[in-house]
Amino acid sequence: MERLFSPWRSKYIETFSKPNDESGECILCSAHHDTRDDERFIVTRGTLCFVLMNLYPYNSGHLMIVPYRHIAALTDLTDDESQEIMSLLKRMTRALQEVSHPDGFNVGCNVGRTAGAGIEHHIHFHIVPRWNGDTNFMPILADTKMISEDMKEILHKLRAVLS
Numbered sequence: 001m002e003r004l005f006s007p008w009r010s011k012y013i014e015t016f017s018k019p020n021d022e023s024g025e026c027i028l029c030s031a032h033h034d035t036r037d038d039e040r041f042i043v044t045r046g047t048l049c050f051v052l053m054n055l056y057p058y059n060s061g062h063l064m065i066v067p068y069r070h071i072a073a074l075t076d077l078t079d080d081e082s083q084e085i086m087s088l089l090k091r092m093t094r095a096l097q098e099v100s101h102p103d104g105f106n107v108g109c110n111v112g113r114t115a116g117a118g119i120e121h122h123i124h125f126h127i128v129p130r131w132n133g134d135t136n137f138m139p140i141l142a143d144t145k146m147i148s149e150d151m152k153e154i155l156h157k158l159r160a161v162l163s
Contacts, residue, residue, distance in 0.1 A: 009131035022043055028066050028122040041151060043158050045090070048084045051092055053151055060149045061100050061158075063092050067122040074111055080100045085125055091162070099157045100149075137159060 025033075031040045031052055041053035043063065054062040065088045067081045077085070093105060106128040110117040 001027050014140055026070055026119070026122050028119055028124060029070050032066070032068050038152075041155055042086075043155060046088055046116070048081045049096075051088055053155060054126070056112055057151075058106075058114050059130065059134055060098070060151075061096050061102070061127075061129045063096070063127045064124045065075050065089055065092070065127070066122065070122050072111075072121045072123055074109065088103050088125060089125060092158075095158050095161045096127065096129050099154065103132045104130045106130060 031042060032050060034040050037045075041055065043051040043053065047052075048069075049067045051063055051065050051066055054064055065085050067077060067085065069081070071077065089107060093107070096102060096105070107126065109123065109125045111123065113120045
């Protein structure tokens with residue numbers, strides 16, 4: 001079996017032991033309650049869910065769709081939450097296509113720590129834009145992940161497309 005190593009994820013993995021912010025609140029709940037959307041990299045807010053940029057992205061434009069309710073299990077989502085999550089996934093995929101022109105997407109949800117959830121007590125869904133050849137040698141040789149565009153620029157571009 002071949003293994004793919006991603007040492008740049010160490011900063012993200014370190015957050016596993018700190019799923020809460022300084023106040024003890026879940027970091028996703030904290031982002032939801034905060035009104036500083038620019039500082040929290042919140043792209044848009046819906047009725048039951050919101051979209052924010054991943055601070056430790058796999059690629060430029062890596063987004064997360066998060067229900068406002070603090071729940072851990074996929075099965076705990078209401079039908080309305082599930083419908084809004086799917087609607088936001090589609091809407092954000094279209095926006096990312098317009099802004100970044102990726103060749104494809106990874107879309108998914110890690111449920112539970114064993115499945116790779118860094119924030120295991122608050123379910124959330126990932127959209128990761130992908131480009132042909134978006135891997136390179138930098139993570140292996142220099143322990144550095146190349147993110148090709150400033151997160152604030154992507155944030156503002158996505159908001160412009162959504163308005």
